[in-house]
Amino acid sequence: MVLGDTAKKYNNDTSRPHPKLLFPSHPYTSISKDHPETMKGTHDHCITNGGTVNKTGHNSSLTTGMTKELLNCSTQIKIIADINKTTTTQNITTSALFHDTLYTKPRYLLSRGRNTAMVGVVAAVLGRLLAEVVEKEMKGCNLVVVYDEGYNHRDLLDPLLLLENVKQVVEIKHIMSEVAWVSEGCQGYLVMLTQPDPLLSFTSSSPLLWDYRGRYFFVLPSRSDLEEVVGTQKGRKTENIAGAVYREGRWQVYTNHMYGKTGVRIVGTWMGEHFASITPHLYPDKLSDFHGTSLQAVTFEWAPSVFYYRSRNGSVLFRYGTDIGVLETLAQVLNFTVEYQEPPQGERWGRKEENGSWSGMMGRLARNEVDIGLVDLYVTLIRVGILDYTAPYDSELSCFMARTEPPLPRWQSLAYPFQPSTWLAMLLGLIITGPVLCLLARGSAVCGGEEVVRLQSLSYSCYYSLGLHCCEAQETIPRSKSTRIFVIFLWLYTITLTIAYSTNLTAFLLVSKVATSMETIRDLHGSGLEVSGVGDFYGGALGSASDPYLQSLEERFRSYGDAHEIFPGVLSGRAVMIQNSPFLEFVAATKFTSRGQARMRLMKECFAPFSIAMSVQRHSPLKRKFDQVINWVVAAGLVRHSFLTSLRLFAQNTKELADEVDGGQESEDVQVEGVTSLSLEHLQGIFFIISLGWLVSVFIFCLELVV
Template sequence: MTASFMVVSVLLFVFVPESFADLRLLWRSTEHASAESPDQEDLIMWASKQQGLNRCAGLILYDTQGGASAASHISEANVFPQGTMIVDAAKISAVQALHYVALGSLGGSCSSVLLLLTSVSWRAMLDASGAARTLADSWARNRRVFAVMQAATLSKQAMSDQASNNERDLLLHSVLRKSVQLVLCSYDPHNNLWRLFRSVLYRGPHRHTSALIATYHRDAGVRWTQGSELFSDRRFQDFEGYKFTIAALPYSPFIIEANGAYAGPGKYSGLEVRLIDTLASVANFTYEYKAPSDGEWGRLSPNGSWSGMIGLVDRQEADWAVSDITFSPERAGYVTFSSTFVYDASELLTPRALPLPLFLGPVKPFTLVVWVAVAAAIALSGPLLYIIVRTSPAHDHDAWFLTPAHAVMYTLQPVFNHGCHKDLSGNSSRVFALFWLLSAMIISILYSSSLTAFLILPGYTKPIMNLEQLVNSHIGWGKVNFGGVQNALLEQTKDPVLIRLREGVQWYRSLDSILKEVVAGKLATWDNRITTRLEIAVHFTDKSGQPLVTLTGFELLQERIAWPMTRLAPFKCRFDELIQRARQAGLVEKWLRHVISEQQVQAKQEQNSQLQTAGNEGGGEAGGVVVLSLDHFQGVFLVLVFGCFVGGFAFVGELVFHRYHGMGYARHRRG
């Protein structure tokens, strides 16, 4: 075709809400409006019958006299029995025309659009501000595009089985190729027939190409060269070995480094690798990995560009990205996400609760309230016994108890498991003494058992359990700098607690390095629950398998894990179908459990090997029995030291008292 040709496009767009609809594009090119291509209306009628468009309503836009005539013929032929609307596109703007196409205007559950436009109008629509994205968004919801192109003279290439340059430009237009299927018909006047080409996407060695599928003549009918239908519902069933490029970074258990010598399969293992390999086996494709140079998941810069793996996909340097990538509305404005295959959440991790100091052993068995109650009971029991004995009719027989100090010592001795050789004679005093001895025995037993338990298993301080406690604590907090959704949450938040979190955060390059700081009690952090819990189970547990950090269960962010694909990727529907089948079959959950189990078993084997090499070094346990060390007696010796201090203070006081009392007695005798 030559540059002087005028192009009139005819677009049929079928829009079915809440479902995939059929979209057909009919495009014809002629030097003069009167130079109609033979069998054009027959071809249109045949195509509509192939796909059942005659059940829908129709909208026709035109901008030439020939277009008006064609619109009239189509209307008279009753192609759209449910109604036809005709609009003169020359009287509206390109953007308005685009909205007619993209949004439809007849309503109902089935509507079609015909565009009878010159190439000037068609290009104006595609070049209009926001046109490409608007039209691509609309067509991405549909499955099929059908185009018809006619020319007065054709090149030898156009008359062959290969599409011409102009035809390929249309088939592989950056907007049109986002449609799932596109068929282009080109009229060959020398052979008096139409050639039907189909866009071929992501198949074999080709990313975007075309192929002849059939020829059409009114008398001879259709002769198929590939298949027997215009549009196949199994188009992406087989990618015929096409090699996709996948952006990836190691992030266990989703992507785990396996063998860095490979560029594709075998380089990584993990949950998402199993899902990719399953899809590759079913849909017959292969792949290679590409890592972002900045090592980030993806953050949006002020100039509107993305870093990391999201940037690779946005710039179409990768077909999609993996590695525990979270869906976000901000990212969805630049890439297209697959269906979700894992739901996760960011969990707060804090230092493990520390054991209480062993020197507090003598006082920890009871709370402060209990200590006050016991002290009050001991302090009141002696004077109360003295009063009972004093007022008892048998007080003459209990003369020893009539001294207040003796009564106090009598009630104090049972508390320390020490009896008294004195006995009471009065019934009332005996009843009091009986119940006091019983109470003292219970207090003593409870104290002894609680103290024993504390020495064997000391109590613990309360761990930090939420963000408010964290920002008000004495420790800091750190975060792995992935440049992902969690970072964006801190950057955009207006919550006072999160603002304090953002202002005080310390950035790290790896989860392992920050977890070491959490174990040391210096920092707290938060990250994806699946990854962090696996990392802790593998590398940060004690000999009994208990985590060395506190898993608070506090969730900062609910996350949907999905694959970001190139915007409006035509293979998304096929991938979504396979992902959903894997999820519904329970394979994703099974793979995740299996990967986590493998990592834990491997870590356990490594730990056992290290223990066998190092041997059992000295410690506080022998055969499972706790051996008391000097540390356990800190409280005992502290009480002893305190008692010595109090005793010394009493001794000094006694000396001073007797000295002054003796001097007063001597002056009294001299006087």
């Protein structure tokens, strides 16, 4: 099964040369198949947390806890051997791949009981084939060799050990069933088995126990066995799979299909020293052209990311939007078609259920039911365990949408030009100027000067001052110098006030003044309003925020299955909605705007930015190619172009539907651009004043009759 077993046979066979290390300071190391948690061998001096391994020649035992530390040393466990040179007996490194998983009673192919010469010829031919594969397709790769007793033959293994670039690296992250396969750079796997059942069992184990980017070459009994391996869940997600089958005295070489076709196709026949024709490329780029293959994508209507262009009867004619534009660009570049599906009603993106499964879009991707998921999908750590994200192509803020407070009554417009403090100062000035004018007039008369008798009356002086404040010309002209100077400055004072007031009054008569509303997260915290969102995502996001005001909003968060269930609460003023800013802006502008007045608005302070990407199945081979094309799309500015094109198409579709409803008639309300006529609504304040004046006059008249 493992290279170490063969090495022991090599070491016991004194009639043949033993491999000599190219780096004598890095001797071979063995891992027992019965006790993979123990590693023995001769090593360079390497300090670990568990102890010191010396190069004095004696065997040192490393416990499981020390294994990871050893792998972090500068003397990582590697094999680079040269068969042509001799050396003393050494133990050859054993691959920990599969451990006991593949140990079973094999159907012997290269074993005792058959013609020795015949077996040697077949083994040598296969060895040269594997050496050719490694030299041409795995050059510079870290190589892992796995085989059972049926392929335990030195004529098979010698060509592999003769390769200078062959390295066998034991990469152990955890010595347990949940070991994570992690490889940096190129990783090659040669798997030679006389029966595939243990391999098929292994491919059905945890998805983490596989290197989906590695290059695999399987030697199996038949083509059907190879197709069965390729058809497993791990096989379907591995782009680089090839294999050889011994048939009619020759080794036939196959490579796997990806998307659209299943199984394997023959690419060449090994003639013993070379291929029958041109050397085949076993691991070509299978994802540059999908040849019109249909991929399954799950999405739903969520403007402006995804729009549905509907007919009169409501059926969907086609989809468009920012996300759809990116996917359609991918489809054109990579030559595939898209078949759209929708998640179950009300599930949208989906949530994690109590039993650990996921619903909605996430659930369909986690169960490998669809290939792609898209619609304003945030890149978060919450979902990385069940799917893979493509490269992001957009970013958005998460904001709060609240009700637009109704404008203040129009009749209050007369008071808007000045602030309350200004009105108070004017009132004090009005109260003071009347008595001061009266005192100056009386003083001038007492001192022998001539002054108008009317101005010496307090009531007339107050009336005179009020007339000037109202920009009303007065016939009475003071005679004394002191009184004239006072009246001149009073004129300047009142003219400035009246001009400032009349100028601002025009603006406030035409534009409604909006009531003061909450704009910050702190204001939202103090308001006590419910925070509503689609799904549970934002509840957890608010709870994990560092801002204490945001954290407090988690207690008031309530999830809904659809955005339309949230709108009534926002319009009534008892809730705010949290969602991505493009969606909220689109909703506020298109669904809740009348005569230019929006009934919903976005608060100035937003939550947090998120990157937007598509999602594919976990370990999907689509990610590599999608990332490459998406980076091109972003660099070319096509995401913004798709967004603007979608908005224009939506406006056109909306206008067409409106024309169908109106019968093509133009609206009766025609507004002349640049001219606005003042209506009773604009001037209702002045009518309130005249009405109040009439009531006060009648009341005073009644008092005069009584008195």
